[in-house]
Amino acid sequence: MPEGKFDREFLRGALVLMSRSEVDRLLYVSDHPLSTAELRGRPVKRKLVYAVTSDGLVNQLKAKKYTTVMIPPYDYTRIEKIKVAVVAAQSAGLLKDGDTVLALAGPGNDKVMDTLVKVTIGSEDPEEKIRVDTLGLPPEFSSQVVESLIHTAMEIGAEGYEGRPVGTIIVIGDSTAVMEKSRQLILNPFQGISEAERNALDPPIREAVKTFSALDGAFIIREDGVVLAAGRYLLTMSRDVKLPMGLGARHSAAASISAESKAVAITVSQTTGTVRVFKEGEIALELRQKLRRV
Numbered sequence: 001m002p003e004g005k006f007d008r009e010f011l012r013g014a015l016v017l018m019s020r021s022e023v024d025r026l027l028y029v030s031d032h033p034l035s036t037a038e039l040r041g042r043p044v045k046r047k048l049v050y051a052v053t054s055d056g057l058v059n060q061l062k063a064k065k066y067t068t069v070m071i072p073p074y075d076y077t078r079i080e081k082i083k084v085a086v087v088a089a090q091s092a093g094l095l096k097d098g099d100t101v102l103a104l105a106g107p108g109n110d111k112v113m114d115t116l117v118k119v120t121i122g123s124e125d126p127e128e129k130i131r132v133d134t135l136g137l138p139p140e141f142s143s144q145v146v147e148s149l150i151h152t153a154m155e156i157g158a159e160g161y162e163g164r165p166v167g168t169i170i171v172i173g174d175s176t177a178v179m180e181k182s183r184q185l186i187l188n189p190f191q192g193i194s195e196a197e198r199n200a201l202d203p204p205i206r207e208a209v210k211t212f213s214a215l216d217g218a219f220i221i222r223e224d225g226v227v228l229a230a231g232r233y234l235l236t237m238s239r240d241v242k243l244p245m246g247l248g249a250r251h252s253a254a255a256s257i258s259a260e261s262k263a264v265a266i267t268v269s270q271t272t273g274t275v276r277v278f279k280e281g282e283i284a285l286e287l288r289q290k291l292r293r294v
């Protein structure tokens with residue numbers, strides 16, 4: 001889409017707002033950085049954080065002393081792009097609780113920006129907030145991967161598969177150990193696909209995870225999001241796990257694998273749609289469904 005007069009006005013309007021002292025950070029989610037002319041006379045460089053999708057661009061912008069974070073090059077919606085960029089900026093220590101952030105994103109891979117979002121960091125409804133940061137995950141885990149899979153799990157719990165409720169387990173991290181402590185129940189649907197094409201950060205792969213959640217068994221996912229397998233039966237049965245009454249074999253298997261490896265295990269309960277994250281054998285996070293469509 002070529003950039004028109006209104007698009008330039010929109011950007012100018014957004015930059016005027018961003019210059020205001022109430023705004024702590026301006027998150028510019030685009031592979032088309034602002035031009036010198038667009039930035040001239042605006043005291044925003046200090047606040048500006050670019051979120052871009054290529055290493056090359058990160059290096060170019062850093063060489064020009066711009067604060068820059070990298071986000072995956074997937075086909076996200078504008079709001080998803082902004083969420084991913086906020087998480088990336090948080091992980092890079094660029095945002096703190098209470099910061100007012102204005103984020104700008106556009107529909108495609110051109111210069112046009114059409115979405116301006118105001119976010120106050122840490123102000124979300126605690127029920128809604130997925131506090132991956134408070135899970136205390138080791139550094140090898142990508143908070144983007146974990147957050148996106150928790151989100152996918154919430155969708156599985158809310159929507160089920162073809163109108164019927166489904167449950168599943170998603171095990172993330174320490175994958176060599178987890179593969180050793182599990183066995184394939186069915187043919188692995190992710191086998192033979194190149195690693196670049198089976199990353200859970202990629203929206204089509206997230207959709208595939210939702211579809212395959214109807215299969216028996218667990219997903220095994222590497223820290224960087226590469227889906228190694230679906231349909232795995234977890235062989236661990238640890239006695240040291242703490243489970244509330246009423247949770248059965250699925251939750252017990254997830255708790256056990258998280259006790260016997262460094263992995264975290266996300267469960268979706270078929271019965272209630274509730275999503276739980278297990279770490280070191282215990283529930284580290286529990287998210288109930290507000291609205292269930294199945």
Ligand SMILES: Nc1ncnc2c1ncn2[C@@H]1O[C@H](COP(=O)(O)OP(=O)(O)OP(=O)(O)O)[C@@H](O)[C@H]1O
Nearest residue numbers: 167216217233234247248249250251253269270271
């Ligand atoms: N060790 C395991 N590895 C992978 N999946 C498992 C394992 N044990 C059970 N499951 C899956 O969990 C399913 C449901 O088991 P069960 O009803 O006992 O679980 P639950 O913890 O009560 O969870 P839900 O709330 O989903 O019913 C089984 O049909 C199976 O697909």
